[in-house]
Amino acid sequence: MSDSDHDRDNDGGPEAYYNDTHRAFLQAFLSRGSMTFREAQPILAAIFTIDEKQEEGDKAKGTEPADVTQEDFESYVSALSTMTSPLDIEIRSITHQVSKERIYALVNTTSDPVTQLATLHNAEEIAFIRRVIDAMFDKYNTPRMEVMCLDGMQANKLRSAPRNEDEDVPPQEEDGNGAATQTIGGLKGLRSSEVENVMHSMVEEGWFERSREGFYSLTARALLELRQWLVDGYNDPDLNPNEWQRIKFCEACREIVTVGQRCAERDCCVRLHDGCGDGFWRSRKERKCPRCSRDWDGKHFVGERAVTETEAYMRGRRRSGKGRSSRGDVGRSSLAGQAIEYGEEEEEV
Template sequence: MVSSSDVRRLFLQAVISRRVLSYKLANVIWRKCIDAVKVPREDDRTAWDSFTGKVNESLNPLDLEFRHLHDELTGREMYALVNRKGDEVAQFATDYTPAEIAYFKAIVEQIMLAPHESFSVSSLAALREVNFLKTNMSKTQAEVVLGSFVANGWLLKSQRGRYSLSTRSLLELLPYLKSTYPDEVIECTICLEILTRGVSCHTRNCKVRLHEHCFNNYKRIHSTCPSCNESWTNSSKKLVPVGEGAVKDGQDFNRRVRKKQTDEGSEGEEEEDDDDELEESQEPSQAKGKKGKAKAKTNGRSRKSEEEAENSGADDGMDVDEDEVPKRSQRKSRR
């Protein structure tokens, strides 16, 4: 005797063979499973939502979920069978090595911490992450692994050569992203789903963020911001892009790191990358150059004129750092 559980079992068998599928395809599979089992069929959305709810009840003991999310580029509703736990046991189910998983997490971190809410990272910055991992992975190997991340639907690569999170990553990594990057994860004001590409209100400090498809639906009825009520049609200011369009080439040259909780409960920064060390190593030479210019400009001056210039806080023709002024006065007081 057939039952609705047979429909769910047959449906899951069909879904497991696919990575991510659209609502349209998932609905077709569902109806075919109903026809195969020969139970009464209901085609409305309410029946579908009830069916997926029962599917997730069956998956709960396995820490699996049939999760849905709208594609940020097309607006299509997408579904995937995802693992709700990211422990070591779950990682055994992947074809990637621990080193490759660590590399993927490092790229995800740079995407989530990208400046200006760009949520993307350049190819150069992605390859540079290999230098900060305790692995023997070469940059040539990293290029191959990056290609597999794109081929398997974990990352998207744009024409500009920038990497961003795919719908599959957003579906499967949503709990991880929210727990690891709570301050960086933003949600669409309309659909309340995670947002890594779209538009934001041009008003300063306004928190409104919209997917492109949500914005297109919203502006058909409304012409003002849903939060600050600023006009989006008559204003000369354009909406600010969120995602790759928010960053210019070279703006993510400096590597960013996530703040970690220390044992005492306070936040501490991880070590910065070699770019910052390079900048620090350049500072002494720059300071030395400034001192050389200062000596050249003070040649021929008397001791008295030098002291007058020191008291005034600046030499003629020099830009003085305000932080150096108290230091000079302290040196003078010691004389």
Template structure:
């Protein structure tokens, strides 16, 4: 390998500090670092990407001794590459990479359960947890208080949970949407993909985009086109069909062909969302199936045949902001949050 120098070290330091970098961040970083020993100014916009890749190759060779690697993942929103320093040895959630306490890590696991199990149902693959629901998970559930491997003690106070959520976002594990939904951020997707498959899928092959639509235990979804994990995007209008796609991937696929499902060949409307937008749909379905309601469906609602047994059908996802705020005021432990954007 080439000589490991201050440039390499500066790049690693930047990753330790900033957690995730997009390509334009990378170009700015490299231009700044290279400008130190360069008499001429360097334009970050024209910094050659192949030079960046060569540096990353050398850095990763060095980092491999510590089971670390700078890996990239494509943004689910626009498919641009995002880079993060990833701990390859962590088979437990965020444990070895961070300073978090056992209680905080147990809380993070409860958040993952909320995203990938509770809020991941046959009719609504939300893969996110509403802020108020996330905060309410601060207490350890009964039976998990002590003795269970990997679980913490009593849990966290509401205030501690709010602080933990903030640090999970700052560290790049989670991101919070404008509508106050927490979901896995690129670093979380990169570093936790193996853990998630191991925890929520009964088998990795069954979780592949080409798996049969028979009921199973697999809760992690993949894009039919790019094969990456998918937590935001769209799904086949036939809810028993396993096909999912990122929005930009669907756009690419249907640019030159009729929008037909690549799996079952039925018409693909693009109106069946995956992600926080799916929560509203769940709300409508439930009202439709429950008490009389004036709420319309806004479109046909395909019957889901492949309902997963593990998917809890009783969970209420309330996307009514006012209700949530009221409940918070009743919570004795609730603290005024400073996290509003």
């Protein structure tokens, strides 16, 4: 079904083609924060059906989700972008690094990004979320292991802000599990149970995603929202383009890489999303890094596979017989966490 069937006044400014069907779609978008074309099809079909029945009454046939085209969807996204732009809100899109689906998200272009993605949380929780993101892109993101994710055990260790060694030891309280929490900078920190609740809520709200192996990472929507903030916060603008940086972009699509493949040369910054690799190499005569000319073997990874593809991790799984873990892993030692810690210790040797 063509979008022109629902937009009948095409003269004049943007308001001329923005009607109640667009407003209904915007409400659906706002309630979700992000959306794929596949997710939008039944929503738009329901909106189109209601609009048809208002125009034609009971004789209206209605619209099936399969009848909603990519053109319909993109037309509505374009109209929403035009109308929300004066409010400093944009609709941006990115390809999910694992599912390969194109994801469209509402992005606030003016407010502090981390505060924006944590608006439903209190000050202690926002401070904790900042520490989690910092751990993802700093502590667990080194030239040797670009993990850029963490598990529940690492998250629980971040429940209180680190204390400045030059300061007096702040007063401590015990949480419900007998673990001490510190009051730092006027913030008490979180209890272990609260850490679990915050991590779960960040998944439910679409900012973090949790893998089957128990690793938490930023969603595609969060990468859209935080793109410039991550670059400004973790990359050194004074380094030359060939020096290692914490935030790196796919050589093919130019989006941030937190899941994919890396050059075998530790200090080289060339990265590729798994889904971008085939098209990228088809246009080249040989599989060599375009910057350092090192052979590209596809066996060096970014993301949780930087840990899970190691012999140490696989050996640990065989010894423990550990299966997939559930949500309730915060505060308990896990194989995923041990593997990250192992990588850090090996790097220090």
